[in-house]
Amino acid sequence: MEKPASIYTLNFVLLCVSNFLFSASFSMIIPELPDYLASLGGKEYIGYIIALFTLTAALSRPFSGKLTDHIGRIPVMAFGSLVCFLCGGLYPIIHTVQGFLFLRFLHGMSTGTKPTATAAYVADIIPENRRGEAQGGLGIFTATGMSIGPAIGSYLASEIGLQEMFWISSVFALLSILILLRMKETLPKSMKSKLSGKLFKIGWSDVFEPTILPVFWIMLFVSFSSGVVVTLMPDISKIIGWHNKGLYFTIYTISSIVVRIFFSKTSDKYGRIPVLLYSALVLAAAMFLMVLAPSPLTVITSAILFGFAWGFNTPTLAAWTTDLANKNHMGRAMATMYIALELGIGLGALFAGQVYQGFAKNIPLPFLMSGILAIIAFISLLKYRHKLA
Numbered sequence: 001m002e003k004p005a006s007i008y009t010l011n012f013v014l015l016c017v018s019n020f021l022f023s024a025s026f027s028m029i030i031p032e033l034p035d036y037l038a039s040l041g042g043k044e045y046i047g048y049i050i051a052l053f054t055l056t057a058a059l060s061r062p063f064s065g066k067l068t069d070h071i072g073r074i075p076v077m078a079f080g081s082l083v084c085f086l087c088g089g090l091y092p093i094i095h096t097v098q099g100f101l102f103l104r105f106l107h108g109m110s111t112g113t114k115p116t117a118t119a120a121y122v123a124d125i126i127p128e129n130r131r132g133e134a135q136g137g138l139g140i141f142t143a144t145g146m147s148i149g150p151a152i153g154s155y156l157a158s159e160i161g162l163q164e165m166f167w168i169s170s171v172f173a174l175l176s177i178l179i180l181l182r183m184k185e186t187l188p189k190s191m192k193s194k195l196s197g198k199l200f201k202i203g204w205s206d207v208f209e210p211t212i213l214p215v216f217w218i219m220l221f222v223s224f225s226s227g228v229v230v231t232l233m234p235d236i237s238k239i240i241g242w243h244n245k246g247l248y249f250t251i252y253t254i255s256s257i258v259v260r261i262f263f264s265k266t267s268d269k270y271g272r273i274p275v276l277l278y279s280a281l282v283l284a285a286a287m288f289l290m291v292l293a294p295s296p297l298t299v300i301t302s303a304i305l306f307g308f309a310w311g312f313n314t315p316t317l318a319a320w321t322t323d324l325a326n327k328n329h330m331g332r333a334m335a336t337m338y339i340a341l342e343l344g345i346g347l348g349a350l351f352a353g354q355v356y357q358g359f360a361k362n363i364p365l366p367f368l369m370s371g372i373l374a375i376i377a378f379i380s381l382l383k384y385r386h387k388l389a
């Protein structure tokens with residue numbers, strides 16, 4: 001038999017490197033934002049750090065999906081990195097709580113645009129029977145950026161200063177844009193439209209792709225946990241005596257990278273739903289573990305399990321989206337999937353922030369809720385599999 005061609009073409013490798021830099025850029029600042037907001041007098045708004053970011057990301061998705069399908073994948077990816085570049089440079093000059101929250105709102109447009117176009121680009125250049133593998137490969141670079149970013153951010157903030165950390169995050173985003181300029185556009189010329197005002201007129205058909213409804217609900221349920229983790233983990237790290245508030249993120253991301261390296265082909269071989277059933281149970285275990293009193297052992301174990309769950313979840317849900325989507329509306333399908341992601345993260349962050357309020361005794365409840373929603377995802381997947389049988 002003829003050996004299948006490698007999926008790791010120049011365009012795919014460049015896309016992976018760009019995603020690494022982009023992920024590192026916006027994740028680099030996350031562990032330091034709660035203390036930064038507190039220094040401005042906004043400790044009670046900690047839940048809004050992620051909630052506002054994901055709200056704008058979700059609101060941006062219908063526009064990014066439509067623009068991805070009409071003007072091209074690369075321009076939309078470049079815009080997302082450009083937002084990161086500009087916002088990173090603006091944080092140091094913002095000195096009010098209101099200004100900070102507004103900037104977080106604007107910053108969310110970055111992840112509301114680039115990942116949508118990135119996922120559509122992957123669907124364009126990768127054969128259908130290898131999409132799980134490709135999403136896993138891309139995810140390694142993305143996850144590495146998200147792992148290295150928080151650790152680098154905390155180190156830079158403590159060693160050279162918070163202002164310099166923000167500026168370096170901008171440099172990462174700029175490099176992400178420059179790499180995109182070397183890539184070839186994949187949207188066929190026959191499908192392209194000129195940029196005009198009508199492309200920004202959004203109807204319900206531009207917001208939601210009904211063919212991927214199963215993906216939407218599963219992503220919504222499981223992503224709630226990410227909002228809880230991102231919101232509470234910096235303070236939990238301080239409670240257990242960790243000086244680097246990005247350490248949890250490093251551990252869980254390394255765990256997810258291990259999964260992507262060794263099991264990226266699993267959903268291509270065994271199917272999307274069996275893999276998601278497994279990952280939902282692992283995610284539930286990671287969240288229920290955090291209901292216990294936090295200690296280095298429980299936090300590390302939870303981080304490893306959390307990484308395993310998302311190492312399977314992210315590429316499998318993305319591949320399932322491309323399986324179910326209308327091929328002429330791939331951007332819209334990816335936008336719908338990411339709307340669910342952002343809604344889940346935003347709701348999780350908002351819930352965690354409102355419950356926590358700076359009191360350690362309130363930490364278990366958001367994690368308990370996250371575990372329950374992971375179990376609901378598991379039950380939903382079982383019902384969907386039975387329906388297909």
